[in-house]
Amino acid sequence: MRNEGHPIPAEATSADRSHGARVDRVAGFGAAVALSGCVALPFVEFRENRIASGVGEAVTAAGWLGWLACALLAAALVAAFLPHAIRARALPAVAAVSTAVVVAALGSAATTLQEGQPAFARVSIGPGAWVAIVGIAVVWFAAWRASADVRTRWLAVALAVAGVGAAALWGGVPELSLAKEYAAQSRRFWPLVGQHLTLAGAGIGFGALIGIPLGVVASRSRIARQVGIGVVAIIQTIPSMAMLGLLIAPLAALGVRAIGTTPAIIALTLYALLPIVRNTFVGLAGVDPAALDAGRGMGMGRARLFLGVEVPLALPLVLEGIRAAAVLVIGIAAVTAFIGAGGLGVLVFQGWGQQADDLTLLGAVPMVVLAVAADALMRGLGRVVVSPGIREEAAA
Amino acid sequence: MIRLTEVTKRYGETLAVDRISLEVPTGEVSVLIGPSGCGKTTTLRMINRLIEPTSGLIEIDGEDVMSVSPEELRRRIGYVIQSVGLFPHLTVAENIATVPRLLGWKRERIASRVRELLAVVGLEPAEYAEKYPRQLSGGQAQRVGVARALAADPPVLLMDEPFGAVDPLTRERLQAAFERIQREVRKTVVLVTHDVDEAIRLGDRIALMRTGRLEQYDAPEALLDHPASKFVHDFVGADRALKRLGRVRVADVMRTDVVMTADGTRKIDVAACSGGRFVYLVDDDGVLEGWVDCRVLAAGTPAEEAGTRVDWREAAATPDTTLKDALSQMLGLGFRDLAVVDDRGRLLGEVSLRAIEQTMSGSDAHVSNLAEGEVLGAPADTGEGEVE
Ligand SMILES: Nc1ncnc2c1ncn2[C@@H]1O[C@H](COP(=O)(O)OP(=O)(O)OP(=O)(O)O)[C@@H](O)[C@H]1O
Numbered sequence A: 001m002r003n004e005g006h007p008i009p010a011e012a013t014s015a016d017r018s019h020g021a022r023v024d025r026v027a028g029f030g031a032a033v034a035l036s037g038c039v040a041l042p043f044v045e046f047r048e049n050r051i052a053s054g055v056g057e058a059v060t061a062a063g064w065l066g067w068l069a070c071a072l073l074a075a076a077l078v079a080a081f082l083p084h085a086i087r088a089r090a091l092p093a094v095a096a097v098s099t100a101v102v103v104a105a106l107g108s109a110a111t112t113l114q115e116g117q118p119a120f121a122r123v124s125i126g127p128g129a130w131v132a133i134v135g136i137a138v139v140w141f142a143a144w145r146a147s148a149d150v151r152t153r154w155l156a157v158a159l160a161v162a163g164v165g166a167a168a169l170w171g172g173v174p175e176l177s178l179a180k181e182y183a184a185q186s187r188r189f190w191p192l193v194g195q196h197l198t199l200a201g202a203g204i205g206f207g208a209l210i211g212i213p214l215g216v217v218a219s220r221s222r223i224a225r226q227v228g229i230g231v232v233a234i235i236q237t238i239p240s241m242a243m244l245g246l247l248i249a250p251l252a253a254l255g256v257r258a259i260g261t262t263p264a265i266i267a268l269t270l271y272a273l274l275p276i277v278r279n280t281f282v283g284l285a286g287v288d289p290a291a292l293d294a295g296r297g298m299g300m301g302r303a304r305l306f307l308g309v310e311v312p313l314a315l316p317l318v319l320e321g322i323r324a325a326a327v328l329v330i331g332i333a334a335v336t337a338f339i340g341a342g343g344l345g346v347l348v349f350q351g352w353g354q355q356a357d358d359l360t361l362l363g364a365v366p367m368v369v370l371a372v373a374a375d376a377l378m379r380g381l382g383r384v385v386v387s388p389g390i391r392e393e394a395a396a
Numbered sequence B: 001m002i003r004l005t006e007v008t009k010r011y012g013e014t015l016a017v018d019r020i021s022l023e024v025p026t027g028e029v030s031v032l033i034g035p036s037g038c039g040k041t042t043t044l045r046m047i048n049r050l051i052e053p054t055s056g057l058i059e060i061d062g063e064d065v066m067s068v069s070p071e072e073l074r075r076r077i078g079y080v081i082q083s084v085g086l087f088p089h090l091t092v093a094e095n096i097a098t099v100p101r102l103l104g105w106k107r108e109r110i111a112s113r114v115r116e117l118l119a120v121v122g123l124e125p126a127e128y129a130e131k132y133p134r135q136l137s138g139g140q141a142q143r144v145g146v147a148r149a150l151a152a153d154p155p156v157l158l159m160d161e162p163f164g165a166v167d168p169l170t171r172e173r174l175q176a177a178f179e180r181i182q183r184e185v186r187k188t189v190v191l192v193t194h195d196v197d198e199a200i201r202l203g204d205r206i207a208l209m210r211t212g213r214l215e216q217y218d219a220p221e222a223l224l225d226h227p228a229s230k231f232v233h234d235f236v237g238a239d240r241a242l243k244r245l246g247r248v249r250v251a252d253v254m255r256t257d258v259v260m261t262a263d264g265t266r267k268i269d270v271a272a273c274s275g276g277r278f279v280y281l282v283d284d285d286g287v288l289e290g291w292v293d294c295r296v297l298a299a300g301t302p303a304e305e306a307g308t309r310v311d312w313r314e315a316a317a318t319p320d321t322t323l324k325d326a327l328s329q330m331l332g333l334g335f336r337d338l339a340v341v342d343d344r345g346r347l348l349g350e351v352s353l354r355a356i357e358q359t360m361s362g363s364d365a366h367v368s369n370l371a372e373g374e375v376l377g378a379p380a381d382t383g384e385g386e387v388e
């Protein structure tokens, strides 16, 4: 009697779990890292030209914006110790504002330091600013967790985007070396981004097209499972450079040139396979046998059982596999620049070749952004297509 | 009607089911019971062809099940499995709608059928229809499982330990709900259980199995009174007089001419005790709140002190309670009389220990049978009623 009528409480969300804690350790850690980076390490580096070695300049070079950035990071540190009710709003706010102010401080420092210097002098982002950026990213993560409601989150994102946008337009951001590098490469940059997306997208697409059926077959037959997953796992262990080399011979035998887009996509597809095959298999194998038995017992045919029960129940893991593959492939796609497939790797390798660190960054930073975006996109997709009944985070 | 004729299922060397023949009349409940591994599940699953028999004939209403496609057959047979097996990604309403959807019913018809079934199994449609299985308690999930099996109003229902995985109190309520539903819908039911008391309570007939063979197939009374073998006798256990009480409901023996008052204890005096032992105290809606003991009152104690306040959930039976459960409740509470209330606590009457005793001794059969049991050579019975 008593245990009826009381629905079992849905699984606690991550936001719930941080409720209890008196201190948000993650936010505190991020803020402390960011603050110490800001204070203790060179905030920007001054170079006589784009390939000269840099001279570190402290955050004070940014003037009042530098002081403001430090103050905000200190505020973030304090916010981590506030009660949860306040923290849930304070952390997103301080994360958003400090993001914008650090960017503006970089611009301000660049403008100040280059005043009266020759046109080819450069100011690039220093180790202190990098550490601050990483620390702020951690604060963002904590803020995301602490703020349970969607409105606060997106308000914070909008605030940060507006602030960074304003800094880019009216602050000295275009004076930064990275921005100058972008200005010089602007005609190549977006096509390279496009190529990178095409390569990674094709790899993930073909990986899913081949990997999902392979996973299904693996879940039906023991031999297919042992052989299929074994082979795919071995592929995964091959270093990416070696893979591109290994592909030369078989491709030559097929009459395909080992240089260019085709071998790159083949290699990326092979890398995408393992997470997709394995997760599809694990997802299907994990379907509750009682649900299958009930379905069969109610007269569902094989196709209905597969599409109506197995697929929706395995879906979260399949999507997770695709997500992992996407992040992996976006990284590996950089290497395929070596065989002339293009992509953001081109900028990275050229940057290395010329010892122009900021050109390397111009390739690397967008790759990180792409990976983070792909990750967020797949998680968002999961939230839309996975039934609330089996979602990790309960839709209470 | 379901008829099994010489049905056998062989797995390599093991005979899981060995030449079983039995008939389940339309609208009756047959319970399959027996020690673990005796072939209950196998028998049940052969009826809807989840398992194909090695030999023998299975007919439903005279039609050989092998002559129908398995999918079509199963859509006509409700099926409840022990682990419930609700689809976790579908809401309660969608789970219940499974078979109607397979049958291509119209949307409105499905929706109204879902609401109707939720009400039948005692779940508020507005509250539960859109919940997901993981938001349900074990007992609620079982109810949904039963509703899902009943969805397309199949004439036949197969249930494999449908009330197995819940606590005793919930099980009792589920059994009562099943009895109530079955009184209304009159399905032809084959139910598998491990619990002798459950078999006796719910079964119109009980099929006791042992290593793939049918030991005895009879009405519960016949099984209790005339065990066909020592195995049956031992399986049913020594406390058959008590088990017998599991067949009788409180409703059958309760008195309804009880004295009750909604005025509290103020106006109660000895004169109010017209014959009965107790004056029951109820609230304005008739919900049981306590009672005053007339003997204590007669001894000169003021009514306030002679009164006892109780929670009807703990100190009363319902008309569906079996006498066996009512008796154990009396023994537990130390009462010789037990109030009977409906499911909202409104007083309906009382049942007395004496009435239960009369029911027990009213059938002399069990007495002679106990002796018979000894003739069969049963050692001192251990009284074990449940087999795991
Ligand atoms: N697929 C199978 N392969 C081989 N043997 C089987 C198979 N299924 C059942 N058996 C055997 O058949 C016999 C009957 O099994 P069944 O599941 O019908 O028992 P049961 O009476 O339902 O038992 P329980 O009360 O434990 O559920 C058992 O000895 C079991 O080991």
Ligand SMILES: [Mg+2]
Residues within 6 Å of the ligand: B040, B041, B042
């Ligand atoms: Mg079984």
